[in-house]
Amino acid sequence: MTVLYEPSHVTEATVLFRWRGTVLPRVLGRPTLWFLVLFHGGLVYLRLYRDDIPLPPLPGRLLALPSLLLVLFLASYCAHCFARYYSFYSSCTGMSGCVMAWVGLLRVHFPAASAVQLWNLSRLLVASVYLLYFHLAERAAASAKLVTEQEWMLLAHTQLLSDEEVARLKAYRGFQPFLCQIWALRAIMERLEADPRKDPAAVIEPFQSQVLTLRGHCDDIVTARAQPIPLAYFHTVTLLLSLNLLMTGYSMVEVGTEMTVPVFFVVCLFFLAIKETAVALSDPFGGSDLDFNTDMFLASILSNTKAMLSSSANYVSTTLQLPSMKMSHLSA
Helix, strand or coil: CCCCCCHHHCCCCHHHHCCCCCCHHHHHCCHHHHHHHHHHHHHHHHHHHCCCCCCCCCCHHHHHHHHHHHHHHHHHHHHHHHHHHHHHHHHHHHHHHHHHHHHHHHHHHCCCCCHHHHHHHHHHHHHHHHHHHHHHCHHHHCCCCCCCHHHHHHHHHCCCCCHHHHHHHHHCCCCHHHHHHHHHHHHHHHHHHHCCCCCCCCCCHHHHHHHHHHHHHHHHHHHHHHCCCCHHHHHHHHHHHHHHHHHHHHHHHHHCCCCHHHHHHHHHHHHHHHHHHHHHHHCCCCCCCCCCCHHHHHHHHHHHHHHHHCCCCCCCCCCCCCCCCCCCCCCC
16 A cells, blocks of 8 residues: 655655565565565676676776666656556546535535435445456456455445445456446436425436546556556566676676675666556555555545535445346347
């Protein structure tokens, strides 16, 4: 989950002892860094203590062009990953904004409705955001179930979904969040027809606009996550990085001192950290310290919704008359 911090409190001294929320666990926990340092250390040993094994020199000036290519490709890759990260964040905050606008429209269009009635007109939209985040969880990619039984129980326990709605959603083979959004829109249509005390200007169009905007944010997240940065581009960046570090490790041997080992360690740590940071930001949905705190997003949406409706209402879901999901007879 994202670690909040104050930039003014992270100084050049404290940064050396910072671990949680940094990229260091990802870099130091992988064998790539240690293999490179071991490779350079072995070359230093041969250079200093094994005169019988000559090493052809590799002048540092020969690395100028490969290093320039690496910087250009790595900077471009990082820029794309950062753009994806903030695009994901914009969509996440946009979903929260749609739910907030939806609840605000309910208060304006149905001023005489009780808090429980307003809750039942808003809970399905909140549930759709919950379902989307459940679909995005890392374990969903490794499991046949996009939503676990514990998550279904959470939706029922928080009164976001009734038992019948949960059963319908489990059997639905399409995109579950959008089905919830359709149900929410149907509930508004039924309320507009049945409420004689609604606002005279109450219409379905503002609610429809919010649903379509919310669906757009969901689609942006799902489609962007399903299409990562092309493998050929990522492979090129990784290949350039690996070859440059290997050649740099070989070239630094000509200095003729063991002190090149810690210097080379810092060089490798820097470049690998930049790459790992970009990789982590390209898909910020998971459980690591670099990922979005989706639990906080969901808790904020739910608490804001309830606060806008009533701070003391007893929220009990009422099941809508759901249509059958079986295909109707098609005429030729």
